Amino acid sequence: MSAEPVEAGAGRWAPDPGAAPWYRMVLSQALFEVRTVLGHGEQLLLTAILPALFLVVLTTTDVFTLPLAQGQDRIDLIAPGVLALAVLSSAFTGPAIATGFDRRAGALRLLATTPLGRGGLLAGKVLGVVFVQVVQVVLLAGLALALGWRPPPAGLALAVVPFVAGTAAFTALAMLVAGTLRTEAVLAGANLLWVLMAIGGGVLIPSGARWLPSAALGDGLRAAVDLEVGTVGLCTAVLTAWAVAFTAAALRWFRWH
Amino acid sequence: MSTACVELDRVSLSFGSTPVLRELSWRAPAGRITAVLGPNGAGKTTTMLICEGLLRADAGQVRVLGLDPQHDGAALRPRVGVMIQDGGLPVMANARALLDHVSRLYARPRDPGDLARLLGIDGFARTSVRRLSGGQRQRLALALALVGRPELVFLDEPTAGLDAHGREVVWDLIRQLRDDGTSVVLSTHLMEEAEALADQVVIIDRGRVVAAGEPQHLAGAAGHPARWDGPAQEVTLRGRLDPAALGAVRALAQEHDLQVSTGRGLREVFLDLTRQEES
Numbered sequence: 001m002s003a004e005p006v007e008a009g010a011g012r013w014a015p016d017p018g019a020a021p022w023y024r025m026v027l028s029q030a031l032f033e034v035r036t037v038l039g040h041g042e043q044l045l046l047t048a049i050l051p052a053l054f055l056v057v058l059t060t061t062d063v064f065t066l067p068l069a070q071g072q073d074r075i076d077l078i079a080p081g082v083l084a085l086a087v088l089s090s091a092f093t094g095p096a097i098a099t100g101f102d103r104r105a106g107a108l109r110l111l112a113t114t115p116l117g118r119g120g121l122l123a124g125k126v127l128g129v130v131f132v133q134v135v136q137v138v139l140l141a142g143l144a145l146a147l148g149w150r151p152p153p154a155g156l157a158l159a160v161v162p163f164v165a166g167t168a169a170f171t172a173l174a175m176l177v178a179g180t181l182r183t184e185a186v187l188a189g190a191n192l193l194w195v196l197m198a199i200g201g202g203v204l205i206p207s208g209a210r211w212l213p214s215a216a217l218g219d220g221l222r223a224a225v226d227l228e229v230g231t232v233g234l235c236t237a238v239l240t241a242w243a244v245a246f247t248a249a250a251l252r253w254f255r256w257h
Numbered sequence: 258m259s260t261a262c263v264e265l266d267r268v269s270l271s272f273g274s275t276p277v278l279r280e281l282s283w284r285a286p287a288g289r290i291t292a293v294l295g296p297n298g299a300g301k302t303t304t305m306l307i308c309e310g311l312l313r314a315d316a317g318q319v320r321v322l323g324l325d326p327q328h329d330g331a332a333l334r335p336r337v338g339v340m341i342q343d344g345g346l347p348v349m350a351n352a353r354a355l356l357d358h359v360s361r362l363y364a365r366p367r368d369p370g371d372l373a374r375l376l377g378i379d380g381f382a383r384t385s386v387r388r389l390s391g392g393q394r395q396r397l398a399l400a401l402a403l404v405g406r407p408e409l410v411f412l413d414e415p416t417a418g419l420d421a422h423g424r425e426v427v428w429d430l431i432r433q434l435r436d437d438g439t440s441v442v443l444s445t446h447l448m449e450e451a452e453a454l455a456d457q458v459v460i461i462d463r464g465r466v467v468a469a470g471e472p473q474h475l476a477g478a479a480g481h482p483a484r485w486d487g488p489a490q491e492v493t494l495r496g497r498l499d500p501a502a503l504g505a506v507r508a509l510a511q512e513h514d515l516q517v518s519t520g521r522g523l524r525e526v527f528l529d530l531t532r533q534e535e536s
Contacts, residue, residue, distance in 0.1 A: 015406055032350070110346070113341075
């Protein structure tokens with residue numbers, strides 16, 4: 001530590017308080033979250049590397065038998081499923097683990113005492129999830145296009161609806177888990193849930209259990225690129241209901257420290 | 258009476274059936290350093306959390322810069338810097354990125370580079386918070402509390418984990434903050450810290466204020482032997498002085514440009530008061 005003398009009365013430490021504009025605070029928090037996720041090896045693995053690996057392996061090899069419809073290419077089934085998996089990583093696993101550790105360290109309390117406040121902190125976290133998802137979509141959709149995926153543009157536009165609803169549901173679930181469980185349980189539970197939902201929860205391949213948020217997300221994205229508007233509506237309704245339930249529970253039971 | 262930056266009036270709080278604060282009342286004058294002193298578990302941190310708006314009292318009234326921390330948080334947060342116990346730092350971030358981020362939450366922040374240099378953060382700027390030592394975390398937490406140019410700072414055990422040199426630097430910094438017009442409320446269980454820094458001391462034990470006042474007055478008010486030191490002579494007054502008598506002695510001394518110091522320091526007063534509470 002420097003022992004640099006500070007001139008008495010020079011006014012170097014004179015108060016001049018004030019908050020930055022709200023949008024700038026939330027944007028800064030969002031970019032801070034993005035840097036934290038992308039700079040953390042384990043998070044990067046779940047957010048980008050494993051989904052990309054699933055996309056390449058499941059599309060280019062026939063190691064796993066897929067429930068393909070007649071004439072359906074593997075990439076048409078896998079690409080929307082991998083995007084659903086990416087939502088699971090960016091909206092659930094990453095924020096749950098990061099928020100759980102921040103809560104244990106007291107960082108949520110500290111940031112809540114800054115002009116950002118609790119509302120701004122949550123808004124920044126949600127915007128950070130969106131930014132990470134932009135990176136994911138560019139990376140994974142680009143990779144899928146390179147592997148021969150040719151979804152109709154209208155289908156991609158329709159896919160935004162369950163994508164957003166799924167993001168809301170899983171971000172709320174992340175806050176519920178991170179705000180109520182011990183940090184070790186959050187770490188284990190978030191990773192375990194990611195694996196269970198990826199494999200058996202209807203994310204990568206259809207499971208039939210559309211009432212599950214994971215299956216509703218996977219089925220909703222697959223239905224969107226097939227332009228099945230009715231199924232998209234049903235899945236979005238399921239995801240919205242989960243989002244409302246998880247948000248209500250998080251508001252009720254979330255502990256900041 | 259000087260303007261108060263913090264006022265607590267009969268504040269009580271229980272965790273379950275355990276009372277933590279019992280009708281706690283004290284005030285911190287604006288532009289001064291107020292030390293909240295007490296043994297472990299006395300309720301210092303709980304009091305700070307209530308002042309910071311992070312805990313709600315069961316009863317009583319709290320005013321910080323004239324505002325209610327629970328209801329006026331949005332107006333209060335930009336004006337108050339907070340250093341919470343154990344740092345409260347996001348463990349997955351690196352030190353300088355965190356300081357830069359927090360500086361962007363304020364309208365006219367201090368230069369993070371300047372703060373990092375002054376507090377020796379440069380040496381571990383790119384290190385992840387989870388890999389920092391306790392002292393490094395303390396310095397980073399202090400920088401975060403100061404970066405927004407607050408008019409009031411709450412510092413919860415600001416020198417815990419620092420070596421003697423680091424403690425001196427932080428003490429100098431806190432005095433400088435006060436001299437430049439920032440109000441400081443710090444909690445500590447270190448008597449020497451309170452004696453070295455505080456203009457005003459509030460001693461808390463078991464959730465109650467057991468004494469409050471200027472350190473030298475507290476030492477005198479406890480009815481201890483006093484010593485009267487002049488520039489060219491020293492007069493020892495033997496016997497016990499009650500606060501009224503000590504006040505009269507002080508007034509007389511002031512007329513003759515002499516200083517009065519009591520024979521016992523804050524440490525003894527603190528130990529006496531908290532020991533009385535135990536018995």
